Structures are given as structure tokens and as C-alpha cells.
Amino acid sequence: MDTDMDQIYQTDVGNLLAFNPNHRFPSTPSSREELVKECVTEGTKLVQAIADTLFNFPSTESVDGPLVQLPPPTTKLPREKHLPRPKPPTKWEEFALKKEAKKDKIVSDETTDKFKRRHGYDRVNDDNDIPVIEAKASDEPGEDPFAKRLDDKKKRVGKQEKNRLQNLKTAAKAGALPSHVQLAATALPISGTKTQPQKIGKDALGDVAGLAATSTASGGKFDKKLPGEKPPKKQGKHHKYLPVVPRYGWVDEEKEQTNKVLGKLLSKHSHEILNVGKAINMYNDKKEKKKSGRSDKLKPKKDITKKKPYANKAN
Amino acid sequence: MMEIRTPKTHKAKRVLEKRAPKLVENGKKTLILHGTKTSATLSAVLMELYRLKKGGAIKYSRRNENIRPFESGGETSLEFFSLKTDCSIFAYGSHTKKRPDNLVLGRMYDHHVYDLIEVGIENFKSLLSFSYDKKIAPHEGSKPFICFTGEGFENVPELKQLKEVLTDLFRGEVVDNLNLTGLDRAYICSAISPTKVFLTHCAIKLKKSGTIVPRIELVEVGPSMDLVIRRNRLPNEGLRKEAMKSSKDKPKKKLKNVDQDDVLGKRGRIYIPEQEVGKNPLPDKSKGVKRERREGKLKKNKEEGSASKKQKESE
Numbered sequence: 001m002d003t004d005m006d007q008i009y010q011t012d013v014g015n016l017l018a019f020n021p022n023h024r025f026p027s028t029p030s031s032r033e034e035l036v037k038e039c040v041t042e043g044t045k046l047v048q049a050i051a052d053t054l055f056n057f058p059s060t061e062s063v064d065g066p067l068v069q070l071p072p073p074t075t076k077l078p079r080e081k082h083l084p085r086p087k088p089p090t091k092w093e094e095f096a097l098k099k100e101a102k103k104d105k106i107v108s109d110e111t112t113d114k115f116k117r118r119h120g121y122d123r124v125n126d127d128n129d130i131p132v133i134e135a136k137a138s139d140e141p142g143e144d145p146f147a148k149r150l151d152d153k154k155k156r157v158g159k160q161e162k163n164r165l166q167n168l169k170t171a172a173k174a175g176a177l178p179s180h181v182q183l184a185a186t187a188l189p190i191s192g193t194k195t196q197p198q199k200i201g202k203d204a205l206g207d208v209a210g211l212a213a214t215s216t217a218s219g220g221k222f223d224k225k226l227p228g229e230k231p232p233k234k235q236g237k238h239h240k241y242l243p244v245v246p247r248y249g250w251v252d253e254e255k256e257q258t259n260k261v262l263g264k265l266l267s268k269h270s271h272e273i274l275n276v277g278k279a280i281n282m283y284n285d286k287k288e289k290k291k292s293g294r295s296d297k298l299k300p301k302k303d304i305t306k307k308k309p310y311a312n313k314a315n
Numbered sequence: 316m317m318e319i320r321t322p323k324t325h326k327a328k329r330v331l332e333k334r335a336p337k338l339v340e341n342g343k344k345t346l347i348l349h350g351t352k353t354s355a356t357l358s359a360v361l362m363e364l365y366r367l368k369k370g371g372a373i374k375y376s377r378r379n380e381n382i383r384p385f386e387s388g389g390e391t392s393l394e395f396f397s398l399k400t401d402c403s404i405f406a407y408g409s410h411t412k413k414r415p416d417n418l419v420l421g422r423m424y425d426h427h428v429y430d431l432i433e434v435g436i437e438n439f440k441s442l443l444s445f446s447y448d449k450k451i452a453p454h455e456g457s458k459p460f461i462c463f464t465g466e467g468f469e470n471v472p473e474l475k476q477l478k479e480v481l482t483d484l485f486r487g488e489v490v491d492n493l494n495l496t497g498l499d500r501a502y503i504c505s506a507i508s509p510t511k512v513f514l515t516h517c518a519i520k521l522k523k524s525g526t527i528v529p530r531i532e533l534v535e536v537g538p539s540m541d542l543v544i545r546r547n548r549l550p551n552e553g554l555r556k557e558a559m560k561s562s563k564d565k566p567k568k569k570l571k572n573v574d575q576d577d578v579l580g581k582r583g584r585i586y587i588p589e590q591e592v593g594k595n596p597l598p599d600k601s602k603g604v605k606r607e608r609r610e611g612k613l614k615k616n617k618e619e620g621s622a623s624k625k626q627k628e629s630e
Contacts, residue, residue, distance in 0.1 A: 023465055025465060051528055051531055052528050054495070055528040065497070067495075079558050169317065
């Protein structure tokens with residue numbers, strides 16, 4: 001009886017799934033309860049069918065109970081994510097293929113005739129292990145060869161980082177970026193010049209904001225300030241007024257100022273201070289302007305022929 | 316101007332690896348959310364669905380106004396949530412006058428909408444309304460039996476899709492080993508008409524029978540509801556083919572030339588290709604070509620050269 005049922009039903013033991021395609025429910029349901037009952041009885045039959053196959057599997061005893069090995073599910077369901085894509089070969093791997101090069105993990109050391117590892121503890125050519133570097137004929141006198149070695153290493157490390165970034169970029173293009181790596185853009189892409197756009201500092205921003213504020217109609221006096229924005233620095237003309245009453249024990253600054261000017265005028269070399277040529281030119285220009293009449297385009301020209309009403313009437 | 320970002324903690328790294336695309340995938344997680352308006356029945360349905368799938372489901376409690384699964388632009392929020400929570404199935408509930416008690420079940424492929432099916436819920440009975448012996452109550456997270464009854468699941472395309480979606484929804488994790496004492500729940504889906512499916516959740520009672528296989532008895536524990544098919548959207552053929560691709564299409568390569576022996580242990584066989592003498596260029600490992608020897612020779616020549624110069628000068 002059980003085998004007959006299996007033939008009628010479609011079972012997928014891996015998913016604990018059973019499907020009975022042959023049952024026909026009455027089109028006019030008798031009552032809700034009866035319908036429910038019928039569904040549950042049909043369901044019971046299906047579960048029994050799966051349980052038959054399941055309990056007949058070879059089981060291993062474990063702490064919690066009998067364990068049974070489930071077969072893989074037969075119903076095909078769509079995947080959640082795409083299949084992992086193959087990584088494109090890195091630059092080193094391409095080179096290694098072409099030149100059949102190898103980078104062994106254990107390399108023979110030249111100084112001691114032993115085999116040491118390439119990276120890590122007690123490695124070949126460690127920078128800290130070199131006691132003496134012999135001077136070569138090509139060395140400059142002021143150069144520190146130890147520092148040079150460290151510099152070279154830094155350069156190599158930097159180059160390697162660049163290569164690593166390039167490899168990851170090609171992998172990202174192929175959609176095969178490793179799961180723990182993310183590539184993030186730190187700046188806008190280059191357009192036009194090669195120089196990177198400079199970051200504006202706090203002071204420069206403050207100056208620009210001040211300029212923008214003063215160019216408004218009310219001179220920036222009533223602008224709403226953002227939280228944290230500092231009030232504008234002293235605007236307008238910067239006057240420095242000397243104290244009227246000199247401070248006790250201090251030099252009278254105003255006196256000093258006038259004395260300075262007088263001294264310059266009355267000194268022996270006063271004629272050298274005054275630029276006589278320039279003074280003459282200025283005087284002549286002024287005279288000519290007065291003669292020709294003021295050609296001030298901003299001032300509206302007064303029409304002399306027009307008479308003011310009631311201007312010359314006596315009484 | 317790209318930066319490589321790697322996780323700084325081991326936990327973060329493990330999370331990223333868990334979410335990465337793999338050959339054998341994790342169980343699909345379900346995202347449960349609702350739209351602008353929900354009715355009492357619908358919110359109860361969503362709550363109970365969450366309880367049934369506890370451990371593999373995430374429930375959002377806020378209402379989402381801009382999610383409209385069947386419109387072209389209304390899926391972006393869903394895809395974003397799917398990406399953030401790593402959920403591939405979602406259940407979106409909404410209640411409008413035109414579509415009362417509406418539930419949209421959808422699946423994602425690579426965090427983009429794969430397919431959708433919209434059902435209306437009728438005759439909902441909450442699990443609190445069922446009274447049963449508490450001893451047989453199913454445990455959280457146990458693997459369920461799934462049973463489908465009715466020719467509609469084979470003949471009607473919408474019901475076929477619903478069958479697939481319900482299997483995906485209720486399946487949980489795909490396991491290799493199953494503990495037979497842990498079987499305690501079953502979902503019964505019956506196609507009572509070409510547009511209606513009756514869904515109920517039952518607990519399993521195992522009763523003694525004469526054989527190893529126990530007699531199954533199902534007791535309804537709830538919830539139970541009628542699903543009325545409304546709209547649906549099937550996946551594109553190309554997308555479907557891609558999603559159905561599995562790693563098992565190519566069988567695993569057998570390990571050749573290795574055999575195990577109890578006496579000798581693990582043995583391998585090596586095949587050496589025929590040597591073509593004279594064809595391949597051999598690496599020049601002759602003594603005279605080694606680097607130290609070359610450099611030493613150069614030095615010697617230089618010394619000799621300078622020595623001969625001195626001789627010449629002295630001469």
C-alpha cells in the first residue's frame with residue numbers, strides 16, 4: 001500500500017516535500033469544517049508517505065536521537081545570489097605564467113649558506129641584520145646607505161600597494177572582488193588637469209563668506225549665521241587713533257608723529273623728499289581741468305539758461 | 316583615488332564572508348514589512364509568519380509608503396532593505412479598498428526583484444484560537460514537512476509559481492543530516508479551486524505502529540488562511556536560467572592517481588613525460604655564469620687594470 005502511494009505522489013525527500021497532483025476537491029464545498037478536515041486527511045497521507053521513506057533510511061544514533069542522512073533536494077529552486085565568478089589573474093600571476101617564474105618560500109641565503117624563508121622571522125636579506133655595508137665607488141660621500149636601503153624598501157612597498165589596487169580594480173571590473181574588500185572612492189574623478197582639486201581651509205572659507213556677506217545690500221549685517229559660524233572680523237576702514245593724553249612714562253605718540261613730519265620737511269635734504277616734477281605736473285593738471293570745465297559725467301549738468309521760478313522777483 | 320577598505324574586526328570579516336556569493340548557499344532569510352495601511356487580520360498574519368520563521372526572518376514595524384512592488388520604480392526601497400539585511404524573500408502586506416488584506420510574496424536574485432505573487436487573505440484563523448495539547452507544540456526552527464494537494468498546482472501557472480514560492484519560504488536551511496525526533500511540524504497547502512489555496516500549519520504526532528515507521532497524526536495548531544491569487548509577475552527567461560544554474564551541473568572532479576592502502580598508506584602515481592633531449596633550452600647553471608663569480612671577475616679585471624696603469628705610470 002505504501003509503495004502505491006509513492007507512485008501517485010511526487011516526493012522530494014531532501015526538502016521534506018510531497019505533492020499529490022491527482023486529488024480533486026469538490027467544486028461546491030459542503031462546509032468549511034468538512035473542507036478543512038478533508039485537507040488535513042490528505043495532508044496526513046502525504047506526510048506518512050515521506051515518513052515511510054525517511055524512517056527506512058539507515059540511521060546513526062546520536063545524543064539527541066536517531067540521525068538520518070538526507071538526500072539532496074530534487075526540486076530546483078532559484079539561487080539567492082550569483083555563482084562566485086572566477087578571479088582574473090593578477091599581474092604577477094600573468095608574469096609568472098609567461099616567464100615560468102617562481103617565488104619560493106624558502107630561499108638560499110648568500111651570507112650564511114643556509115636556507116632561510118623569504119618573509120617573516122629570520123628572513124633572507126633582513127634590513128636589521130646587516131652590520132656593515134661596504135662603500136662602493138658609485139656612492140656619494142654624504143649619503144647614508146642604511147637610510148637608502150630603508151627608502152628603497154618604502155618605495156617598493158608603495159609600488160606594491162599600487163599594484164594591489166590595480167589588481168583589485170580589474171577584479172572588481174570582472175565582478176570577482178573578494179568578499180572582505182571594498183573599493184571606495186575618496187575623491188572626485190579627475191577631469192582636465194592632473195592636479196588634484198585643493199581642499200579649501202577654514203580661514204579661506206571664512207574670508208569668502210565675509211566677502212559674500214558684505215556684497216549684499218545691507219552689508220551682511222542682518223544675515224542669519226549658521227551654528228558655529230564666527231562673527232565677522234572688523235569691517236570697514238581700519239583706523240588707528242593715537243591716545244590724546246599720553247600715558248604716564250610713555251612717549252607722547254602724537255607729538256612724535258608731528259615732529260617726524262616737521263623734521264622731514266625742514267631737514268637739509270627736504271628738497272630731495274619733495275618730487276618737484278610731480279608737484280608741478282599735478283598743479284598744471286588741476287589748472288587745466290578747471291579751465292576746460294568739469295567733465296564730471298556723474299553729476300547732472302546744470303542748465304544756466306533755465307530760470308528758476310520766483311528766483312529774481314523782488315519782494 | 317580609490318581606497319582599499321578591509322574590515323578591522325574579525326566579526327565584521329565573518330559577516331562579510333557569510334553574505335558573499337558562495338557555491339552552496341545559506342538558507343534564505345525573509346523580510347516582513349507592511350505598507351501605509353494594514354488591517355487587524357493582516358498585521359496578525361505578518362506577526363505569525365514572523366513567529367513561524369523566527370531565526371530566519373526580520374520584521375520591520377514601521378510603515379513604508381514608497382514601496383509598490385508591482386510598479387517599476389517602487390522596488391528600490393525593497394532592494395535596499397534586502398541588501399542591508401541580506402534577505403532574499405520578502406512578505407509585504409497592505410490593505411486598500413481595492414485590495415483588502417493583500418500580501419505580496421516576492422523573491423530576490425542578487426538583491427534585485429526576481430518574481431512576485433500577490434495573494435489576498437481570507438478566513439484567517441490565528442494560532443491563538445487553536446486549542447491543543449501544549450506538549451505537541453512545534454519547536455522553533457524545526458524543519459517542516461511541506462505538502463501540496465490538488466491538480467491546480469500542476470495545471471495553473473499562477474499556482475505553480477505559488478507552490479515554488481511557498482516551498483522557498485517554508486523550507487529553511489538545506490541540511491544533510493536530520494534528527495528524526497525533531498520532526499514536529501507540517502504545512503498543508505490545498506488547491507481548493509483554480510484561484511484559491513487553503514494553507515494551514517499542523518503539529519505532528521508520532522504514534523506507535525507495528526513497524527519502524529510510526530503512524531503520523533496531524534493536529535492543526537494554526538494559523539490557517541485562504542490565499543486568493545491576485546496578480547503575479549514571472550521572472551525573465553534569461554534571469555530565470557541564470558538563477559537556476561547550480562554548481563552541481565558540472566560533477567566534482569574525481570581525484571585521480573591517488574589510492575589508499577592499509578599497508579602502505581596513501582600512494583600516488585606520477586607520470587613523467589618523455590624527455591626530448593636537445594629540444595628544450597636548459598638553464599645555464601654553469602659555474603662561470605653565476606653572479607658572484609661574474610662580479611668577482613669584474614673586480615679582478617679592474618684591479619689588474621689599475622695595477623697595470625700604475626706600472627705604466629711608474630714606467
